[in-house]
Amino acid sequence: MIKLLPLKNKENLFILTSLLIYAIMLVMKDIDIFITPRFWAEEASVYYKDAFINGFSSIFSTHQGYYSIVPNISTYISTLFPMKIAPVITTYIAFIIQLIPAFLILKTSCFDDNKKYKALLLLSLLLAGFTNEIFSNTITSQFHFIIVAYIILIGDFNTKLSAPLLFISALSGPAACFILPFFILKTILNRTNSNVINTLVFLFATIIQLCFVVTAEHYGSRTGANLLTLQFIDKIVNLSFFSLWGGGALLLKSITLFIIFYSILQLGRDKKNEIIFYYLTPLVFITLLLTVTSLNGAGGGRYAYATGFVFCALLLKVLFENSNDVIISYSLIFILLFSLAQSGYSTYQSKDGVVSSSSWISWESQIEDYKSGKIDTILIYPQSKHAMWQVKL
Secondary structure (H helix, E strand, O other), rough: OOOOOOOOOHHHHHHHHHHHHHHHHHHHHHOHHHHHHOOHHHHHHHHHHHHHHHHHHHHHOEEOOOOOOHHHHHHHHHHHOOHHHHHHHHHHHHHHHHHHHHHHHHHHHOOOOOOHHHHHHHHHHHHHHHHHHHOOHHHHHHHHHHHHHHHHOOOOOOOOHHHHHHHHHHHHHHHHHHHHHHHHHHHHHOOOOHHHHHHHHHHHHHHHHHHHHOOOOOOOOOOOOOOHHHHHHHHHHHOOHHHOOOOOHHHHHHHHHHHHHHHHHHOOHHHHHHHHHHHHHHHHHHHHHHHHHHHOOOOOOHHHHHHEEEHHHHHHHHHHHOOOOHHHHHHHHHHHHHHHHHHHHHHHHOOOOOOOOHOOOOOOHHHHHHOOOOOOOOEEEEEOOEEEEEEEO
């Protein structure tokens, strides 16, 4: 069992206070979801339906061509409670999962305990994930676990904490497994006990995920006609560098990339290698693999979440390593804050025709109508011109 340090410890107090503030800010993004929890899309139409019909065996089911441990277990647990409160279980499990990356940022000592750096990383994490696709639902937990695996990669954690999280990360979906090559390289370059344990656990879980993928009913459905077309690649890359900068901000994007590469060149050899290995290469690698494995080449805001965060981490790392260069430092701060504020808020407010959560009919009232025989189909949030989610149990 992991022993917590005394609450009086200043570091623990900082972690708890910061995590509480982060949680409050996360809730305020859409408080209605926490007041009247509801399922999100396939969370009900696929996962809850499977758990409702098949019970415990649904925990081992594969959907969308891969295994996803979080929605499988969460929806099964929700069936053990009355139907009216089933979404409460999944919503709050998803919320807890969203807090894990924030906790890891606060917990790690890899930033020399620089509280300013950690605060900016938390801001990046909060605003890079403003797309409503990944907010408090379990089906997109794999995108949060990409960041969990990435923070463990660049951080320094007790394996009692990191190893179980890496195991869950790999089984949450194939996306988090994309970080595995960097764990292997890190272990080869620095063979410590913790690195070896983390890599072996992550590798073992990735092999299990791979077995699920190749035996899944929908194996091969992760690609489509749009795959690797210039239009699709442009969409993913634009999302990765914050979706609403648009064509008018192309110059600003170019300046951003120029500052990054120029700043890296100014660093000493050790720092330069560290940034390239832990920040720049993972950013490019994750972006490319998310492009290749995106369902039917459709793309979406969820595919930009992890890459957006790694991009912010890269900017911040360059900023703090070049802290003596005032012009570069303030330029990076401006670009980061501008990116996060504009893309984060605007992306979440622009719901592309999705009915607002505050005006959406509650799951509880629909269950009452369903049980009384007034309806035989339950509508699932979100409803838009592109998707009319529903479920028959």
